[in-house]
Amino acid sequence: MTDRSAIIRRKDEHLDIALRQQAGGANGFDSLVLExxxxxxxxxxxxxxxxxxxDRELALPFLISSMTGGPERGAAINANLAVAAxxxxxxxxVGSQRVALEGAAQAGIxxxxxxxxxxIPIWSNLGAAQLVQGYGVDDARRAVEMIGADALIVHLNPLQEAVQPAGDRHWAGVLAALETLAVRxxxxxIVKEVGYGLSGAVARRLQDVGVAAVDVAGAGGTDWAAIEAERIADVQERQVADAFQGWGIPTPRAIAxxxxxCPDLPVIGxxxxxxxVDAAKAIRLGADLVGxxxxxxxxxxxxxxxVVQHFETLARQLRIACFCTGARDLPALRFVRLVTRALPLHDL
Structure with a gap:
């Protein structure tokens, strides 16, 4: 099996496990209350x-975040998402374009x-690790041109790569490569994590090198360490990955x-x-979009x-959250009182 075939198989395995993975874990939002x-x-x-x-007007403050799969299901997923968006x-x-750039399969990308x-805005996607392993500005341009993208996402997934069999473990020089991309x-x-959160310090370093926006992608959603652990056959390697389940900065803390x-940096929560209701809390904490x-x-x-029905439900919930906090729009929602559930309640 070629390396490209292995990547395609891995993406299908990721999709299957992500679908089975239990949602609704501890994401930090339940400890917060909008008054x-x-x-x-x-x-x-x-x-x-x-x-x-x-600089783009959007009907709703939502983002369909990056997801991927093998060629057949990936193509159907991406078509459905594009029509819905x-x-x-x-x-x-879109999900990572590495496979498409290497010519193995495009999965509708x-x-x-x-x-x-x-x-609507469509955003391309490359992995940060590839930027220090031969991928450069020309490859990023190819990724953008492939889909007529309005921006490029570079995803940060050091934990996933560290526990993944044959993962990309060389990350020295990523910040400099991001600066080159931002300039050229x-x-x-846009730089995003994949589920373990961005700290304020990291976001500041990214802003300083010219990154236009960040996606905090905090802990509480898809757990890639758990997904990789399920894929690993070797007992010792699985034990290594298992130890990191639940790792990361919770999304509310990461946004705040x-x-x-970075008071002026566009932020995706x-x-x-x-x-x-989670979306309303994320916006109140400082997110400009919710993914x-x-x-x-x-x-x-x-x-x-x-997909349309799914986001219409989220929009109805968000609209009611605004209504029941006295916020006529999203700027007003950012000034709603937010407290913790712990007694006594504390303002954030």
Missing amino acids: HCALPELDLAEIDLATRFL EHLGIPLA DAGLRRLAPG LERPV EVRAA SGGIRHG QAGGVLAAALVSAEA
């Missing part, structure tokens, strides 16, 4: 959920994606830390977002309509 307003003096129908991100007026971030979604690529560069460290990947995966395997 209820019993007299909102608002019309629910007039709550405005529109926003702006990287276009209907909803929200951005779509090609020019057809833009034809399905001509009016004719598109905004990054916003405090993702990692364990279950519903519109979902694992939470919408099952719908993406069904149809574009199922």
